[in-house]
Amino acid sequence: MHIEDNEKCADPLDHASKIADQHASDKVKEISRLAAPEQVQNPDGSWPVTECVTCGDDLIPARLAHGFIRCVPCKSKLERLKNGLG
Numbered sequence: 001m002h003i004e005d006n007e008k009c010a011d012p013l014d015h016a017s018k019i020a021d022q023h024a025s026d027k028v029k030e031i032s033r034l035a036a037p038e039q040v041q042n043p044d045g046s047w048p049v050t051e052c053v054t055c056g057d058d059l060i061p062a063r064l065a066h067g068f069i070r071c072v073p074c075k076s077k078l079e080r081l082k083n084g085l086g
Helices: 012-034 063-066 072-082
Strands: none
Touching: none
16 A cells, blocks of 8 residues: 555545554565565475575574574674664
8 A cells, every 4th residue: 555645535644544554564564574584495405505695604503494594793794784883
């Protein structure tokens, strides 16, 4: 649902409610996208990526089980960079 500026609403509260619903829906989609696994297991149970794509270290089984492709230090560094924390 996308709220158009010229969309007619019964009153300002209806319009505000639609905007709030759209905002919440957009945030849920964003969080779902960020929480999605970066890889999925092959049909034979193996993983396409078993080493960190950044540093090459082996990924621990717990990281693989959640579909991650980076080790904890590399993922932490990447998130700091994305958040402007260097």
